[in-house]
Amino acid sequence: MTATVERDASAPVVTTGTLVARRPAGGYHVLTVAAPDVVDAAVPGQFVSVEVGARGTLLRRPFAIAGVDRAAGLLDLVIAVVGRGSGWLVARPVSTTVALTGPLGTGFAVPGAPTRCLLVGGGYGVAALVWLAGRLVGAGHAVELLSGARSAAALYPVPPQEDALALHEVTEDGSRGRTGLVTDVLVDRLADTDDAIGGEGGRRRAGGRGAMVFACGPMPMLAAVAWVAAARGRPCQVAVEEHMGCSVGVCMTCVVPAGRGYVRACIDGPVLDATRVDWAQVEGGGR
Amino acid sequence: MSTSDVDLAVDLGPLRLRNPVVTASGCFASGREMARFFDLSRLGAVVTKSVTLEPRIGLPPPRMAETASGMLNAIGLQNPGVDAWVEHDLPWLAAQDVPVVASIAGRTIDEYGLLAKRLRDVPGIAALEVNISCPNVEDRGIVFACRTGATGDAIAAVTSTVDLPVFAKLTPDVTDIAGIAAAAVDAGATGVSLINTLLGMAIDVEARRPKLAAGTGGLSGPAVKPVAIRAVHQVHRALGQVPIIGIGGARTAEDVIEFVMAGASAVAIGTATFADPCAIPGAVDGLADWLAHHDEPSLAGLRGVVGSPAAGARLGEDTHEA
Numbered sequence: 001m002t003a004t005v006e007r008d009a010s011a012p013v014v015t016t017g018t019l020v021a022r023r024p025a026g027g028y029h030v031l032t033v034a035a036p037d038v039v040d041a042a043v044p045g046q047f048v049s050v051e052v053g054a055r056g057t058l059l060r061r062p063f064a065i066a067g068v069d070r071a072a073g074l075l076d077l078v079i080a081v082v083g084r085g086s087g088w089l090v091a092r093p094v095s096t097t098v099a100l101t102g103p104l105g106t107g108f109a110v111p112g113a114p115t116r117c118l119l120v121g122g123g124y125g126v127a128a129l130v131w132l133a134g135r136l137v138g139a140g141h142a143v144e145l146l147s148g149a150r151s152a153a154a155l156y157p158v159p160p161q162e163d164a165l166a167l168h169e170v171t172e173d174g175s176r177g178r179t180g181l182v183t184d185v186l187v188d189r190l191a192d193t194d195d196a197i198g199g200e201g202g203r204r205r206a207g208g209r210g211a212m213v214f215a216c217g218p219m220p221m222l223a224a225v226a227w228v229a230a231a232r233g234r235p236c237q238v239a240v241e242e243h244m245g246c247s248v249g250v251c252m253t254c255v256v257p258a259g260r261g262y263v264r265a266c267i268d269g270p271v272l273d274a275t276r277v278d279w280a281q282v283e284g285g286g287r
Numbered sequence: 288m289s290t291s292d293v294d295l296a297v298d299l300g301p302l303r304l305r306n307p308v309v310t311a312s313g314c315f316a317s318g319r320e321m322a323r324f325f326d327l328s329r330l331g332a333v334v335t336k337s338v339t340l341e342p343r344i345g346l347p348p349p350r351m352a353e354t355a356s357g358m359l360n361a362i363g364l365q366n367p368g369v370d371a372w373v374e375h376d377l378p379w380l381a382a383q384d385v386p387v388v389a390s391i392a393g394r395t396i397d398e399y400g401l402l403a404k405r406l407r408d409v410p411g412i413a414a415l416e417v418n419i420s421c422p423n424v425e426d427r428g429i430v431f432a433c434r435t436g437a438t439g440d441a442i443a444a445v446t447s448t449v450d451l452p453v454f455a456k457l458t459p460d461v462t463d464i465a466g467i468a469a470a471a472v473d474a475g476a477t478g479v480s481l482i483n484t485l486l487g488m489a490i491d492v493e494a495r496r497p498k499l500a501a502g503t504g505g506l507s508g509p510a511v512k513p514v515a516i517r518a519v520h521q522v523h524r525a526l527g528q529v530p531i532i533g534i535g536g537a538r539t540a541e542d543v544i545e546f547v548m549a550g551a552s553a554v555a556i557g558t559a560t561f562a563d564p565c566a567i568p569g570a571v572d573g574l575a576d577w578l579a580h581h582d583e584p585s586l587a588g589l590r591g592v593v594g595s596p597a598a599g600a601r602l603g604e605d606t607h608e609a
Contacts, residue, residue, distance in 0.1 A: 246561035
């Protein structure tokens with residue numbers, strides 16, 4: 001049931017979509033949904049909330065938009081099965097109609113001038129960053145994607161990209177890529193002030209302007225990324241992850257400590273300037 | 288009968304609402320968030336999130352846990368304080384062509400009086416809802432709506448201060464809600480809002496700790512609807528024509544009809560908005576369809592029409608009398 005309202009093009013819509021494809025991606029599921037009115041205005045970092053039919057469930061589930069095909073009116077959702085709602089959704093057959101609301105929340109702010117961009121993701125949080133990376137590369141920025149997880153099984157499989165995107169993979173158990181934490185790689189890459197990207201005299205040489213950090217993943221990882229970025233004086237945007245109730249800004253569930261109170265992840269975020277968040281108050285975020 | 292022939296208007300005491308569907312306090316934030324989805328003039332009224340004298344940052348997360356056909360919340364009355372609300376949120380809301388019912392919550396009887404005084408001469412407020420039943424307070428002893436004396440004192444502090452219609456929001460976590468409602472009316476309340484959330488708890492058995500940071504929280508959603516219907520029915524039978532705002536688990540037009548038949552004058556939709564941002568306009572549309580389909584010219588004519596339980600099934604009545 002959609003209400004007819006005058007709205008600006010960037011406002012979210014309450015609508016339905018059709019599941020047109022689904023495929024596994026490592027330990028995750030990629031659902032492709034036809035929802036043209038949601039796709040039009042969506043930017044990386046935003047999300048949709050999806051109604052789930054699992055028995056006894058009540059609330060819609062929020063999922064980050066992992067990419068769009070504007071011409072076809074399609075959006076991709078990368079889903080980790082964590083409970084009944086997500087389990088129900090990934091089991092839907094193709095052509096199922098799903099109720100959804102979106103695009104919701106704030107997306108990543110993209111720099112105007114050519115900039116060295118370090119994208120730091122944990123687990124399936126990397127999915128939204130792949131979309132962001134494509135946009136940044138297309139706009140002429142120098143982009144590195146740092147993808148981390150506990151193990152190879154939890155690493156999001158980044159699809160093959162054009163050469164302009166440098167990919168660094170890291171796992172805590174060393175089962176793939178470098179061994180350690182994704183923030184270890186971030187420290188190294190931030191130390192590399194000479195801008196190794198683009199090669200000899202490369203046109204993407206942007207190191208002089210300093211790097212910008214974009215992060216998406218679990219809160220303790222975001223806290224660590226924010227700390228590293230702050231210690232080196234680098235601007236940092238984080239897409240925060242909190243349990244949500246309504247997803248549209250009215251229930252005050254998904255709050256993140258910021259300043260002297262809380263901000264709502266669903267409408268003030270999910271993308272926030274890392275310096276706004278009071279990381280010491282975030283569970284698992286204190287150092 | 289066509290939908291254009293039916294009359295959805297209801298009287299809530301001295302207020303005439305264009306339809307009976309209102310927002311439940313705490314489920315609509317400032318109103319701007321939901322205006323992205325529908326025109327607020329489609330609502331019977333907006334009941335705002337409770338404001339307190341001073342700003343409150345609210346309780347730490349996790350603040351919500353989904354339960355079977357319901358949810359627990361422990362927000363802790365996060366709000367910007369009455370002054371900031373009057374300055375920043377009310378003017379916008381008052382310009383939306385919808386009656387505004389301002390919800391207030393205090394820690395003490397004096398605070399209710401001070402809040403009423405602060406709002407007394409503020410333009411744009413059609414009525415006050417006095418929240419004396421928020422379960423998410425540290426001291427259950429200050430849930431005024433658990434006792435007739437405290438209910439009367441808190442409501443009198445407001446009704447002696449303002450000329451606006453006043454609705455007392457009550458908790459079902461009491462032995463005799465009709466007695467509490469009577470105390471509110473005796474203290475000058477125009478009507479009552481039934482029900483606030485029920486105090487509940489859920490445990491993460493793997494972590495062996497409560498799912499909510501606050502330990503306990505308020506249960507809402509479809510799971511509580513029968514409790515709300517019962518409370519509305521009991522109070523309507525006890526107090527006759529006293530206006531009642533029915534609240535608790537309503538989502539559809541049929542739910543609204545059920546509340547009205549139980550004795551509600553107006554019906555609030557709250558948690559359903561979390562599940563579907565357009566639940567309220569959907570229910571309003573559905574009401575006109577329902578009335579037309581049932582050849583009922585007026586929604587108000589359905590108030591309290593539910594008769595006595597069938598013979599041999601008078602248990603509810605007996606427990607009330609006991």
